[in-house]
Amino acid sequence: MTSPAVVIDNGSYTTKAGFATDDLPNLVFSSNYMIDKNGKVIIGDDEMLNNPNLEVMTLLDNGLVYNFDRIVDNWSYVYDNIDNNNGIDSKEYPLVITEQTWNTNKNKTKLCQIAFENFEVPIFSLIKNPLSQLYGCGKSTGLVIDIGASVTSVTPILDGIIQNKSSYHSKYAGDFLNLHILNYLQSKTDNLGVSGSDSFKQWNLSHGLLSDYKNLSLSYQVKNYQLLNHSHINVSDQRNHLEHLFDPISFKIPNISIPEPTLDKPESHGLTNLIYFSLTNLQQSLYATNSDSNGAPSQNRFARFIELFKTLLNNVLITGGTSSAQGLPDHIINDLRALTQKFFPDYPFSYAVHQIRPTNSDNSDIWDRQFGSWLGACNLANMLNDESGNKIALDNWFISKADYEELGEDLVLEKFK
Known part of the structure; x- marks a missing residue:
């Protein structure tokens, strides 16, 4: 053995x-x-x-x-x-x-x-990562949406094959949320209770205060938060920080330049648009694959397209540490249903959008997101x-x-x- x-x-x-x-x-x-x-x-x-x-x-x-x-x-x-x-x-x-x-x-x-x-x-x-995560759920076809610390990725997988040309990723992930949260907290106090080298302060804030704050504030809407120096600040007027993942340029961060999104740079877009790029590109790829020798779409292209997309959208896997924030998976699923209704109106896809969920306890859900890969x-x-x-x-x-x-x-x- x-x-x-x-x-x-x-x-x-x-x-x-x-x-x-x-x-x-x-x-x-x-x-x-x-x-x-x-x-x-x-x-x-x-x-x-x-x-x-x-x-x-x-x-x-x-x-x-x-x-x-x-x-x-x-x-x-x-x-x-x-x-x-x-x-x-x-x-x-x-x-x-x-x-x-x-x-x-x-x-x-x-x-x-x-x-x-x-x-x-x-x-x-x-x-x-996405293939192992999907296989771990007992699926070979699905849409894997992975929101980690430094990268958010959208990966369609068909019959165990990653569709690389329809896969997209961006840096609008957990670390990007940290920048907004840090800017928000600094607007409340001059002292966050962290000392040391600049890189150590950034690392300690990310692994300590900002991580704890995200887990608490995004889940329970806390009114007061305790800093590392044991002082408290009122955060009851906080914005919904999760929105920055979907619309990265809505709120500016002082001294940080965020590029305007452009169509030729998918990585400049937020999560909803990444999903849109992935689905529309996959649609075009499937149409091209199911064409006859003259380049014209074959008769069964619509049936094949609908079959694959229904299976794909029925197996949406939302994973990664940042995806544990309460409300984020539901936000993604609602956006995905809205996208299919708007951009695929001729096909009944919206009803097929379903998230793969663990069959065990709530703790299992947390571990699957944190340790899915x-x-x-x-x-x-x-x-x-x-x-x-x-x-x-x-x-x-x-x-x-x-x-x-x-x-x-x-x-x-x-x-x-």
């Missing part, structure tokens, strides 16, 4: 890690890091909080790893602590890493190289230990160290395309 895979989900906000056989990740820590005056890399929330005067640095940009030297330190931290703060030998466990759909070939190759050459793992896989990747990783699924997993999602050494980069790009 193969050892359980180690699954690592490197998000811009936190890194989630654990064994694929675990119900939840047993390590959840900041993806940021510090370097002290002796060159030691500091990782982990408690350790970083003890060094407020050091600079806080990042691993990812636009949802993609760019700092490969430090991703080695991040993964090493996982291997040193994953077993109840005990270390394990990376050579003995398969490794699964999650990735965004827009990950580059250069990144894929580098991550694979680190896995096999630095950590000498026996088996490795890069699993795309990690949990989905675990489901696929566990196929390695399933007698009937092992060959499927190895053929479709995993590369062995022996195959990597024999075939190299070509295999990586073919397997993880």
Whole structure:
């Protein structure tokens, strides 16, 4: 029997890690890091909080790893602590890493190289976030709307195939909400109770005060909020901060330039328009696919289009840490129904819009949103230990160290395309 895979989900906000056989990740820590005056890399929330005067640095940009030297330190931290703060030998466990759909070939190759050459793992896989999340819900067709810390993405998936040309993402996500909330709180007080280097203050606010404030104010409409210095401010006149995700330019932030949205730059738009771009582009793609040899639409194009869209819209998965805000999923579903009524009036789509919901408790819903990528990747990783699924997993999602050494980069790009 193969050892359980180690699954690592490197998000811009936190890194989630654990064994694929675990119900939840047993390590959840900041993806940021510090370097002290002796060159030691500091990782982990408690350790970083003890060094407020050091600079806080990042691993990812636009949802993609760019700092490969430090991703080695991040993964090493996982291997040193994953077993109840005990270390394990990376050579003995398969490794699964999650990735965004827009990950580059250069990144894929580098991550694979680190896995096999630095950590000498026996088996490795890069699993795309939306696909793993949808599979984790037992679906192969659906619309995955992922609202994380640094990136919001909309990804249609048909029969297990990501429709890349109809997938869009933007930076109007949790960190963007933080900017508005911070501006709002600073209008209420001159002292938010945070000290240290500028980058530490920004990191500490994001992981502490702003995170807590979002969880409370967006859910319960609190009137008074306690700051880190234990003082209280009245926030009863707060705006609905969630609206910034849908209409990013409605409210300006001092000293921050937000570009006007343009049709040639989908990433400049809010969430509703991202969904619109995705659906209309997918419609055009499906029409083109179902054309005859002369380029004219085939007779069954409408039936096929309606069948696929009904299935897609009946399986809307809203995920990501920021999506946990109360009211946000309902807002998205209502917008989606309005979009289908307005832009697809000839087809009865609006009634088909339904959100995939967990079948368990409310807590399950929270964990599915916070850890959806990690949990989905675990489901696929566990196929390695399933007698009937092992060959499927190895053929479709995993590369062995022996195959990597024999075939190299070509295999990586073919397997993880």
